[in-house]
Amino acid sequence: MTKPVELDLPVEGGAKLRVLRFGEGPRAAVAAHGISASAMSFAAVARQLPPGWSLFALDLRGRGGSDTVPGPYGVDIHAADICTAAARLGGGRPVALTGHSMGAYVALRAAARRPELFDRLLLVDGGMPLPLPPGADPDAILDATLGPSIARLSMTYPSDQAYVDFFRAHPGLGPYWNEDIEEYVRYDLTGPQGARRSRAQQEAVRQDGRELLTSAASFGADLTGLTVPARLLYAPKGLMDQTPAMNPPELVAHWKAQAPELAVEEVPDCNHYTIVLGAAAKTVAARLASPA
Structure with missing residues (x-):
């Protein structure tokens, strides 16, 4: 596997975000990435892009190589960072924009706020507003849906292999294990030997997750007001390789009716993770390289 080039991107507040550049082409x-993920989740997609492309994947604040960048977190600041990357790394022309899971909401917000920076938007198993039931506790819902992902952020592991084994036991990843998944997992590691841990910061994950659950109205406005050509790809299986998925067909159909210019496509034989980390990455790359 070809290693990406690591770049540091100055952003708002004087911080520098880590960016992984995959490819050397002029088309950007x-x-x-997702809520507790990293830029390395796009390695398989980048490899499937046609010649002439470069994919710049950000480690969002509090994750990956940007794990020491402090808050504030939230969709608005992540979207502003995406816009900074597009403006500085795009070679003076609009770029293609994509986001997976939480990153789809970030990409949606960026395209809604600065449409002149982007010539297409590809949402990957995310970006659909998720209304919070009346009276529901966002933190309780986070624990119910992302409990294992959040729990690992406060755990330590005796070795790199122990961390890899933790992920190999995950029903959404283990049965589909490949080199890209292993590289993604190993990239997430930090800390001393004997006490290895994830680079994703629990405060960042919780703050961002809470906002995703309480901001359905603003995401709906972003989606229905888009002027950038947009496409949604969604997986038939969810986080734990289960059905219903995170974006069930009825939810997709509802928002397709609200935003008729949004193209939608189910990608078969994948789950929320393997849509970018498995064979389905070829479809994601093909749609990213083609106008929506």
């Missing part, structure tokens, strides 16, 4: 794409 910018990517935002």
Whole structure:
């Protein structure tokens, strides 16, 4: 596997974000990852892009190589960072934009706020507003849906292999294990030997997750007001390789009716993770390289 080039991107507040550049072509794409993930989740997609492309995947604040960048977190600041990347790394022309899971909401917000920076938007198993039931506790819902992902952020592991084994036991990843998944997992590691841990910061994950659950109205406005050509790819299986998925067909159909210019496509034989980390990455790359 070809290693990406690591770049440091100055952003608002004087911080520098880590960016992984995959490829050397003049045509640029910018990517935002999921809530507890990293830029390395786009390695398989980048490898499937046609010649002439470069994919710039950000480690969002509090994750990956940007793990020491402090808050504030939240969709608005992540979207501003994506816009900075597009403006500085796009070679003076609009770029293709994609985001997976939480990153899809970040990409949606960026395209809604600064449409002149982007010539297409690809949402990957995310970006659909998720209304919070009346009276529901966002933190309780986070624990119910992302409990294992959040729990690992406060755990330590005796070795790199122990961390890899933790992920190999995950039903959404283990049965589909490949080199890209292993590289993604190993990239996430930090800390001393004997006490290895994830680079994703629990405060960042919780703050961002809470906002995703309480901001359905603003995401709906972003989606229905888009002027950038947009496409949604969604997986038939969810986080734990289960059905219903995170974006069930009825939810997709509802927002397709609200935003008729949004193209939608189910990608078969994948789950929330393997849509970018498995064979389905070829479909994601093909749609990213083609106008929506």
